Every structure is written in C-alpha cells, then in structure tokens.
Amino acid sequence: MSNRISFREYHQNIIERVTNRLEESLPAAWRIPSSLREAMLYSLMAGGKRMRPLLVIAACEALKGNTDAALDAACAVEMVHTYSLIHDDLPAMDNDDYRRGKLTNHKVFGEATAILAGDGLLTHAFYLVGRMAPLHGVPAERVVQMTMDLSEMAGPKGMVGGQAADMEGEQGLTELSQLEYIHLHKTSDLITFSLLAGGRIAGAEEAQLEALRAFGQKLGLAFQIQDDILDIVGDEAKLGKKTKSDMKQEKVTYPYFIGLDASRSEVKRLTAEAKEAVLGAGFPDPSRLLEAADYLMNRDH
Amino acid sequence: MSNRISFREYHQNIIERVTNRLEESLPAAWRIPSSLREAMLYSLMAGGKRMRPLLVIAACEALKGNTDAALDAACAVEMVHTYSLIHDDLPAMDNDDYRRGKLTNHKVFGEATAILAGDGLLTHAFYLVGRMAPLHGVPAERVVQMTMDLSEMAGPKGMVGGQAADMEGEQGLTELSQLEYIHLHKTSDLITFSLLAGGRIAGAEEAQLEALRAFGQKLGLAFQIQDDILDIVGDEAKLGKKTKSDMKQEKVTYPYFIGLDASRSEVKRLTAEAKEAVLGAGFPDPSRLLEAADYLMNRDH
Secondary structure, three states, X not given: OOOOOOHHHHHHHHHHHHHHHHHOOOOOXXXXXXXXXXXXXXXXXXXXXXXXXXXXXHHHHHOOOOHHHHHHHHXXXXXXXXXXXXXXXXOOOOOOOEEOOEEOHHHHHOHHHHHHHHHHHHHHHHHHHHHHHHHHOOOHXXXXXXXXXXXXHHOOOOHHHHHHHHHHHOOOOOOHHHHHHHHHHHHHHHHHHHHHHHHHHOOOOHXXXXXXXXXXXXXXXXXXXXXXXXXXXXXXXXXXXXXXXXXXXXXXXXXXXXXXXXXXXXHHXXXXXHHHHHHOOOOOOOHHXXXXXXXXHHOOO | OOOOOOHHHHHHHHHHHHHHHHHOOOOOOOOOOHHHHHHHHHHHOXXXXXXHHHHHHHHHHHOOOOHHHHHHHHHXXXXXXXXXXXXXXXXXXXXXXXXXXXXXXXXXXXXXXXXXXXXXXXXXXXXXXXXXXXXXXXXXXXXXXXXXXXXXXXXXXXXXXXXXXXXXXXXXXXXXXXXXXXXXXXXXXXXXXXXXXXXXXXXXXXXXXXXHHHHHHHHHHHHHHHHXXXXXXXXXXXXXXXXXXXXXXXXXXXXXXXXXXXXXXXXXXXXXXXXXXXXXXXXXXXXXXXXXXXXXXXXXX
C-alpha cells in the first residue's frame, strides 16, 4: 500500500474536516442569539485532538461505510464531548480557568451563557445524528439506534453518571473498582459510542458491533489511565495544562492504587486486548483502528 | 357523547399516567449514582400541570394515534421542560430558591448535582423519543423526525436560544418584538414540539402538522402572556410562587408594553386563532385540543 498516507496525515486530515464541518454545523439561517452562538463556537473551535471523531470515521472505514455521513456523527460526538468539558469546568464543578491553554468558556462568557452553551451543544448533537437519515440516506432504523446509544452512553447511565460518581468520589474513593466505574462511564462510554456509531452507519452486524464495543471499553480505560500517568510524568508545555493536578486535588488515580509501573503495564495490556477484539471480528480494513489504539497508548499529551 | 369524561378528569388522568411513566422512565436495571437518580426524580416528581404531556396526547388523539407511544414522547417533553427549570433556577441564572412551593434542585442537592441532573434529563429525553420505534412500533422515519424537531425546538434555535435572549434582554428590552422572540422560543417552541410529536406519532400529514404548528405557536404565546398577567394579578397561594416578581426584577413583560387590558385581549385573540387553525385542519377528534386551549386561557395559576 504505497499510496497510503501516514496515521499522522490521516489524523491531521480528520481534524481539518471535522473542524470545518463543526464550524458550519449550526445552520447559518437559524436565528440564534449572538452570545450563545459565539460561546458554542468558542469551545468547539478551541482545538483538541478530535480523537472521538477519528474513531467514528475509522470504525466506519473499517467496514467501508459512508464517511460523509460519519462526519456528522463525528461532529455530534465532539459536541457532546465539548459540552461535557464546558460544564465540568464550571465553578460549581471543577472550577477550572484554563482548558487547552485557553480561558474556559465561563471565564470568557460568564457562567449563565456557559451553562446554556453546554445545553445547546448537547441538544444540537442529536440534530446532527438525526439528520443523517434525510441528509445522507442512512437508514432511519440505524439512526434511531444511534440516538438511543448516544443518550444511553452520554446520559445518566453513561457519561453524566460517571461525572456524578466522580464528584461523589471526591469525598474519598477506597476501591479500584470505584475508580474503574468512573473511568468506564466518564470516558469509555463516549468513546464506545463513537465506535458503535461508525459501525452502525456502515451497517455492522451484531458480532462486529460487539467487537467495537469491547475495543471502545478497553481503549477508553487505557486512555484514562494514560491521562492519569501523564498527569504525573507529562510535560506541561505539551499537555497545555498543569501536571500534578490530581495529587494537588487529592484525587485518587490508577497510579495511586497500583503504582506507575503497573499502570503502564495496564495501558499496554488493555491496548493489546482492544486490538485483539478488532482483529478477531473480520473487518475489511481495521488498520486505522489499530493505529489509533497504538497512537493513544504512546501519546505524550 | 354522554360517556365522555370532563376535561378536568381527562387532565387528572393524564397527570397520573405521565407521573407513573416518568417514575419508571429510568430503567431500574441501569446502574446510576444514587445522588443523580434522586436529583433527577426529585424535580420530575415535583408536580406541575403536565400541560406539555397533555398536548402531546391530545394531538395524538385528535388523529386517533397510539397514545401508549405518545406517553413516551409526553415524558420526553416533560423531562426537557424539567431540565430547563433546574438550569434556569441555578444561582448563575435566575437564582431561585423555590419552585412550585418546593426547594429548587440545587438548594437540595447542590449546584453540581443540579447541573448534572439537568444534563441527565435532557439526554434521557432523547432515549424516550428513540425507543418509540423499537418499543411501540412507531415508524423509524417518524422517530428520526421527532428527534430533529426536539433538538431544533429545545436547542440553540429554540428554547435554549430563548433563554439566552431572555438573559441578554435583562440589560433592557426596548421593543415588543424582542419580547415576542423570547416568548416564542422560550415557551412556544417546546409546546409546538409537543403538538407535532403527537401528530407525527399518529401519522399526521403535512397540512395537519402545519395546523398543529400554528396552534402551538399561538397557544404558547398566549400561555406566556397569561403568565405575565398572573404575575401581576394572580393569587400567590394558587400560583405557588410570589407575584409581582417581574416588576421587582424590573423585567419587561407584555403588560409593561401594552397594558393589562390589551394583554388580556391578546390572550383571547391568540387563543381564538389557535383554535381556528385546528378547526380548519380536519382532525377526526380535535375536542381535547380545543378544551386545552380554553383551559390555558382561563387558568388562574
């Protein structure tokens, strides 16, 4: 495959396509109060690795599906991710002033607008999922399934539940299983949704969806443990945020429970298992999924 | 129609069915942090007239549709309404301590949990819309359309946009058209969604949907003007909240712009026009919709 672009170029390409699509995702003809539109776009355009969008598209390509439709699902998941960051950063939650080296939403637009910007992004994500049927010809049954997946995995049983458990846990976690619950829902669920969405758009069969689910859960957990590790040993300039923040906030993390070396081994083990799940499912072209897994394991920011 | 129950009984019946369905709307098997589940249910179970659910069901019945499916859409819209109240009551927004005579969500559970409870309700609403296809056999195309309707009318162009405009306007509205924009989006849009959802479940044709849309917009505006009127002349005990709050907050209202008498005439005119829209659309049984319009116009709380 001599014409095949590198994973770095592939990733860069997706960042551009997703960012462009996000920029035009709120129809220009819609009359939206300017402060709200601006606040939503501020956080959407604040950069980031667009890893969840990449996973949507990579899963869709693994099954040779319609990547133009997948781009809408990719933007939807990025909107949900972005809304969750805006709300998490609020004074009542983590009270963060900076995110990716830029002022957080509420520091720029005020708390009320930040809350509404988050609400708006979450709500609009479902519009992008829905429109895949009329706009891109994705069968309505699959779109309905994706709507249910997204609300299950981003809602009270999923990401919102993970965040609530994280906050309950600030009074002190005592078991690794509690931390795993938080990671699984706060992080893995939306990653898993991304993979399932890509698969569903491409018409994945049940066994393939199960493989994508296993891949997502293991990858999400590895991703979060890697985050915990980078918070201890990472380079602040590369991360765009202060390290050692978990320790300062007395947050328990994977390294806290099992040590740094064992945490690193755990990231390797989970990544290997994730890749095995995908390799065993008979996808026509799983290569980008496998590369994404390696990229996430080896990242330094 | 001697066996026909009164509108009061009909309304009471819907309140009971909706409240029961809401109570079991978060699957018991789902593992959800207890603080989050409790906070979501606290506000869902805090009473209220369940007018939006009534309109979903009445619109569905007007076309002789499946009211068991409509009950899920009714619960979805009540969840969206409830989330909007929780977020609106937050200190960063309207900073209210009481709602319907009970402590507001954040006063009981804290701000962080209240934000998450709102996020959870909004997200889960889309689950209830989605499941109408697999659970109640509503055609997937109609469910997709309802998903898009809900995100359009509850999102940045709809309810969230109305709330943002309302907050921008606290610096001082100078024109009635600005106030109309706020009412139309903050209130009418979700009411219109309710009517369209009922119609779509029942397989309404385009002209019938247009009639429901016109009914919803006019009714929603009348509803909000009536609220403004009741804030001036209402009975605090019946309303379950303090009156004259708009004046105290120096909020401009319909009566502020055009006076109390003209506001009352406007409620009558809009209600009459709403009823005409429905009467002209050839629904098999529009009676409950018409009764609902009269009920809303004549209510004293």
